[in-house]
Amino acid sequence: MALFSIVVAVYNRMDTLAASLSSLLQQTFRDFEIVAVDAGSTDGSMELLEKHAQKARLRLYRSELNDADAARNVGAEQAQAPWLVFFNAGDILLFDHLSRFADAIAKHPEIDLFVNAFQRMKGHQRLMAQETIPSGVLPRREALKALSHGDYIHLSGACIRRDRFLALGGFPAERYRQEANLYFWLKALCELERIHYDDTVTSLLLLDNGTPSDEPLDHVPPGGDLLPVYAGRLSRLEMRYLRASINRMVLAWAVEKKRHGRSVRPELAALSLPGLRLRDGLLALGLLVPQPYYHWLRKWMKKTE
Numbered sequence: 001m002a003l004f005s006i007v008v009a010v011y012n013r014m015d016t017l018a019a020s021l022s023s024l025l026q027q028t029f030r031d032f033e034i035v036a037v038d039a040g041s042t043d044g045s046m047e048l049l050e051k052h053a054q055k056a057r058l059r060l061y062r063s064e065l066n067d068a069d070a071a072r073n074v075g076a077e078q079a080q081a082p083w084l085v086f087f088n089a090g091d092i093l094l095f096d097h098l099s100r101f102a103d104a105i106a107k108h109p110e111i112d113l114f115v116n117a118f119q120r121m122k123g124h125q126r127l128m129a130q131e132t133i134p135s136g137v138l139p140r141r142e143a144l145k146a147l148s149h150g151d152y153i154h155l156s157g158a159c160i161r162r163d164r165f166l167a168l169g170g171f172p173a174e175r176y177r178q179e180a181n182l183y184f185w186l187k188a189l190c191e192l193e194r195i196h197y198d199d200t201v202t203s204l205l206l207l208d209n210g211t212p213s214d215e216p217l218d219h220v221p222p223g224g225d226l227l228p229v230y231a232g233r234l235s236r237l238e239m240r241y242l243r244a245s246i247n248r249m250v251l252a253w254a255v256e257k258k259r260h261g262r263s264v265r266p267e268l269a270a271l272s273l274p275g276l277r278l279r280d281g282l283l284a285l286g287l288l289v290p291q292p293y294y295h296w297l298r299k300w301m302k303k304t305e
Helices: 014-025 045-054 068-078 095-107 140-148 163-165 180-191 226-230 236-259 265-270 277-286 291-304
Strands: 004-010 032-038 059-062 082-089 112-121 135-139 158-161 194-206
Touching: 004 014, 004 045, 004 068, 004 095, 004 291, 014 045, 014 082, 032 045, 032 068, 045 059, 059 068, 068 082, 068 163, 068 180, 082 095, 082 163, 095 112, 095 194, 135 140, 135 226, 140 180, 140 194, 140 236, 158 163, 180 226, 180 236, 236 277
Parallel strands: 004 032, 004 082, 032 059, 112 194
Antiparallel strands: 082 158, 112 158, 135 194
16 A cells, blocks of 8 residues: 555646646655546546556546535545645645655654645746744644744645544535635644644645636635634634634635725625734725725835835
């Protein structure tokens, strides 16, 4: 049995799929299987996956739901290895991605979630790295605190024990059409006593110029319904970081909607006031500025950061 099952969900990613699969097949650590799930591609992605399947490079499945997170859940159910590594078909893995996971698992077999640092790319240029987090074991409080400041868990940069992933219910794809995997990682941090973080960048997140879905944001923003669930289980400080993390995610989505001229009042109403930091509060107030002046304000705020 392989150590890792690499779950690759694909929906119309022909433009990046070949390069992404190539980076996966060039890993120095070889004890892994690839489980690919197509979510209804119509651009030739499925045909490329079929060619790799014929060469025994991967096992290929189809998802009836036109949703990447639902496809990832299908892949997790079909996986045969004890550890899951989810891979976005639009990203690139560096050669030591899996080997660093394997080394960390060997040193900390009691931990269920391992995270490697990632870096964003636009075109062929790497963007500035996020706030650094020291490598090592992070207790729940520190893991939630770090997430309240920035996204250090990215889909292609995480490795989770398969049994734990399934026990947590997988990605809530049918419930949250937006940011279902972010919701899952936040839930996982609330459930786990500790995780392991490696500050070595082993994956590259390729940014595109996508626009928000035409569907409205879910009635309960991603993560908002976790507050009553964990109110009696987490410490006061952990709950504070949980609220701050949810606020940051809601505001990030609101900024994207505002950028495209959409109403952000549902998001502003969903903010948790006890966890609202000064900087986030100022950002929320800025979102109330009429559209013609908002872009000018955002440019000014970026210059003063």
